[in-house]
Amino acid sequence: MQRHKMNHSFGQQGGQQGGHGENEADCHCTRSEDGFLEQDGILFGQTTGKNATSAAEQDETAPAAEHAASAESIIEERCKAELTELRLRNAAEMDNFKKRLTREHEEQMRYAAEKVLGDLLPTLDNLDLALRYGSKSEACKDMLQGVAMTHKLLLEAVEKHGLKPLGEEGEEFDPNVHEAVGFEDRPDFAPNSVARVLQRGFKLGDRLLRPAKVMVKQ
Known part of the structure; x- marks a missing residue:
């Protein structure tokens, strides 16, 4: 009877010790606050969660980086x-x-003598009138030879600088270079032609200095 009680007591004590051992074994494995199992200071499942989060972040940032690079390239x-x-x-x-400077320089050089040549036009007009009306007098015949020579030399000199006389009898009337001051009947001339030149016109290069004053055949 006493042996039975001792065995029972021993078994109970052993059971208690065995339960104690199980409790001690269970103490080594606990659950952390974030839901991962912790045993001896090691968190199980934590590494896998971090890797998954990092991969997800990379998947999200990759398209944004590609879009930024594409926008920067554009x-x-x-x-x-x-x-x-x-x-x-x-x-x-x-x-x-x-080109504009070159053209303006060329025009300036071409028409640099415009003012001087324009001042010579009255002299040419007077020489032309002397030849026209002096030829009617025999007394002026010898003098007119010198006037004609002077007129010729002066015309040649100004023509070297681009000055050209305008207005010849018999040519077709051109309002661009002729100024009609009246009408005159000339049977030997065609209609709308220059019947008589009252004053010569002049042209410097492509620029009209003065139109010729003429009478037009009706």
Whole structure:
């Protein structure tokens, strides 16, 4: 009877010790606050969760990075195109500016003597009138030879500088170079032609200095 009680007590004590051992074994594995199992300071499942989060973040940031790189490339190409266009436009403007300067210089050199030649027109007119009306007098015949020679030399000199006389009898009337002051019947001339020249006109290069005053055949 006493042995039975001792065995029972021993078994109970052993059971208690065995339960104690199980409790001690269970103490090594606990659950952390974030839901992961922790045993001896090691969190199970934590590494896998971090890797999954990192992969998800990379999946989200990859398209954004590609979009940013694409936008930057588009902006760079647009800037290059604008710079190229600006450079070509500046080159064209500079070329036009040089051409305009060259043209203005040529015109200035061509018409530099315009004022001087314009001042000589009355002298040519007087010489022309002397030849026209002096030829009717026999007394002025010898003098007219010198006037004719002077008139010829002066015309040759001004023609070297681009001055050309306008207005000849019998030519077709041109309102661009002729100024009609009246009508005159000349049977030997065609209609709408210059019947008589009252005052010669002059042209310097392509520029009209003075139209010729003429009578027109009706």
